[in-house]
Amino acid sequence: MRWYVLRVAANKEEQVKETLSQKVEGGNLSDIVGRIEVPVEQVKRIRGHKQTVHKRKLYPGYVFMEMEPTEDGRVPERAWFIIKETSGVGDFIGTEGVPTPMRDTDVAKMLLEAEKPEEAPSIKVEFTKGDMIKIREGAFENFEGTVDSIDPERGIVRVIVEIFGRSTPLDIEYWQIERL
Numbered sequence: 001m002r003w004y005v006l007r008v009a010a011n012k013e014e015q016v017k018e019t020l021s022q023k024v025e026g027g028n029l030s031d032i033v034g035r036i037e038v039p040v041e042q043v044k045r046i047r048g049h050k051q052t053v054h055k056r057k058l059y060p061g062y063v064f065m066e067m068e069p070t071e072d073g074r075v076p077e078r079a080w081f082i083i084k085e086t087s088g089v090g091d092f093i094g095t096e097g098v099p100t101p102m103r104d105t106d107v108a109k110m111l112l113e114a115e116k117p118e119e120a121p122s123i124k125v126e127f128t129k130g131d132m133i134k135i136r137e138g139a140f141e142n143f144e145g146t147v148d149s150i151d152p153e154r155g156i157v158r159v160i161v162e163i164f165g166r167s168t169p170l171d172i173e174y175w176q177i178e179r180l
Contacts, residue, residue, distance in 0.1 A: 002101035007090035034066030039114040132180040
């Protein structure tokens, strides 16, 4: 079996995955269609002292399918109609009705992302170096400065502020600052 990329309607990836999985089981297509994946990552956000964990799709608008193509490289006809009649499905990535299989390196990367255990979520830091910020909280509240560096692992932002006429670096948690 080879892996293929299926275009789907935005924000319908999980729904399409579930529907296709049910149709594959119900239509006895497990000999043609293998796994169906929508790779996601967990992202931690802190807003107003509340920490939430969200799942973020790594490839929005796409579903990955493992499938056995026909000899000429096309989608088998009995699978084609079940896939195409599913609500929210567009078309396979490829040319002239022949889907292009994914390269092995891309498949390995996608499967690694899709099969990650429920690990500690990454922190979403919404700042970049050079951004002008204002400190919202802490000992330096209401000071303004510039983002110098970001440590996304720890959620720490190094900010350069003027204190008594001197540029001073401060390490501040990212939720304590806001963009100007």
